[in-house]
Amino acid sequence: KTKIEGIELDILFARLALKNIPQDQDLRDGSLLKNLDEKSVRSLNGSRVTDDILLLVPNHESFRLALRAVKLWAKRRGIYSNALGYLGGVSWAMLVARTCQLYPRASAATLLQKFFLVFRQWPWPKPVLLRHNSDDNPSLGFPVWDPRTNVADRYHLMPIITP
Numbered sequence: 001k002t003k004i005e006g007i008e009l010d011i012l013f014a015r016l017a018l019k020n021i022p023q024d025q026d027l028r029d030g031s032l033l034k035n036l037d038e039k040s041v042r043s044l045n046g047s048r049v050t051d052d053i054l055l056l057v058p059n060h061e062s063f064r065l066a067l068r069a070v071k072l073w074a075k076r077r078g079i080y081s082n083a084l085g086y087l088g089g090v091s092w093a094m095l096v097a098r099t100c101q102l103y104p105r106a107s108a109a110t111l112l113q114k115f116f117l118v119f120r121q122w123p124w125p126k127p128v129l130l131r132h133n134s135d136d137n138p139s140l141g142f143p144v145w146d147p148r149t150n151v152a153d154r155y156h157l158m159p160i161i162t163p
Helices: 038-056 060-076 088-103 110-118 151-155
Strands: 001-004 007-009
Touching: 038 060, 038 088, 060 088, 060 110, 088 110
Parallel strands: none
Antiparallel strands: 001 007
C-alpha cells in the first residue's frame, strides 16, 4: 500500500509466463492464468475485475461519480476497510455496478439514491452478481464461489461475487 499525490494505491506483482509483455496486453485473457500460482492470479484479479466491471456497466461516467460518492460516504462513517471486516473498494464498486445495471440510464445522483434503496432492501444472503458464472469461464482449478459445491460458501452472510 502506498499513497501518491493523495491517491491510495495497492501495488501488486504477478509473474506472467510470457517472454515479452506488450503495452496493450489484455489481462482479461483467461489463458494468461494457466500455470500461474494462486498469488499471481490474485494479483491480476484487481485489474481483471475492474476491466470486467467497466464492461458490465452501461454508463462509465455515472458509475464512477456514484462510486466516488459511496466510497466517500463509507470512509466518513469508518466502514470502508477490508482489514477491519467492512467492505473494501471492490465490494463497494460491485454494489454500485449492480445498481447501474438495474438503472442503466440513471444519472449519478439517481444511482446514489437507488444504491441505498436497493441495498437497504437486498434479500441477503442472496449474492450480488454482475453476471452469472458460466462454463465458458473455467476456474483453472482455483476456488470459485458456489454454495452448491462448497459447504463453507453456504454460510456467507453478504456474498458479493466478482465477475
